[in-house]
Amino acid sequence: MSLAIRRARPDDADFLFELITDEETRPFLSGRAPETRDAVVAEIERSERDPEELGRFVFELDGERVGAVGFHRINERNRIAEAERFVVHPRFRGRGIGDEAARLFQRHLLLELGFHRIEVQVYGFNERAIAHAERTGYVREGVKRRAYLRHGEWQDAVLFSLLREDLDG
Numbered sequence: 001m002s003l004a005i006r007r008a009r010p011d012d013a014d015f016l017f018e019l020i021t022d023e024e025t026r027p028f029l030s031g032r033a034p035e036t037r038d039a040v041v042a043e044i045e046r047s048e049r050d051p052e053e054l055g056r057f058v059f060e061l062d063g064e065r066v067g068a069v070g071f072h073r074i075n076e077r078n079r080i081a082e083a084e085r086f087v088v089h090p091r092f093r094g095r096g097i098g099d100e101a102a103r104l105f106q107r108h109l110l111l112e113l114g115f116h117r118i119e120v121q122v123y124g125f126n127e128r129a130i131a132h133a134e135r136t137g138y139v140r141e142g143v144k145r146r147a148y149l150r151h152g153e154w155q156d157a158v159l160f161s162l163l164r165e166d167l168d169g
Contacts, residue, residue: 001061003097005104008044008056008068015065016040016056019087028126033085043070052113059088059101066092069105071118079116081109086129102136110164117163123148124156133160137167 008016017037019025026033034040047056052073059067067088071081083105088098109115120138122129134140138160146154 003066003100003104004060005057005069005101005108006060007051008047008058010041010044012058012065012068013037013041013044015058016044016068019068019089020085022087022090024090025087028123028129055109055113057105057108059097059104061092061097065089066097067101069101071109073115074119079114080119081113081115081117082119082121083109084120086132098132099136102132106137106162107167110162110167115164117161120160120162121157122160123150124158130158133158138162139166 014037017034017040020033020040034043043054043056047054047070054073055071057069058065059069067086069086070084072084074080074082086098086102086105088101106118109118118138120133121144122133124130124143139162141159141161144157144159147157148155
């Protein structure tokens with residue numbers, strides 16, 4: 001089994017759109033997630049045009065697309081990125097691929113792109129994503145109480161981070 005990460009290309013748009021509109025996935029994504037295929041294409045183009053500001057990535061297992069993740073830079077001076085939209089295709093869930101993919105992504109951001117810190121916000125009701133963040137080394141920093149209006153109710157956001165020095169810890 002060979003898992004790899006690469007920057008999304010225009011020919012990934014249909015796969016990415018399918019992932020983020022999947023009825024099992026959509027309820028757990030930020031309200032900022034694109035709602036049209038054209039918006040997905042625009043994000044891919046922006047990721048290619050400004051790779052240090054925004055990234056859209058695809059995970060492949062033995063050459064087959066299995067998931068996606070993204071980031072946007074939230075602080076240039078302090079080299080902080082916020083990871084977002086981590087999704088494993090339903091056919092590949094429950095096999096540990098997500099954990100390995102998350103670690104690949106972390107190393108890519110911290111070691112190859114030179115970020116100092118990765119931040120993640122997870123809805124408080126998303127128990128699977130919280131467990132995943134903890135399993136893959138993110139450190140829980142706290143809770144933003146009733147921070148986001150989602151599904152007609154105010155939702156907590158659980159805050160996590162990972163620092164470059166955490167990779168070897």
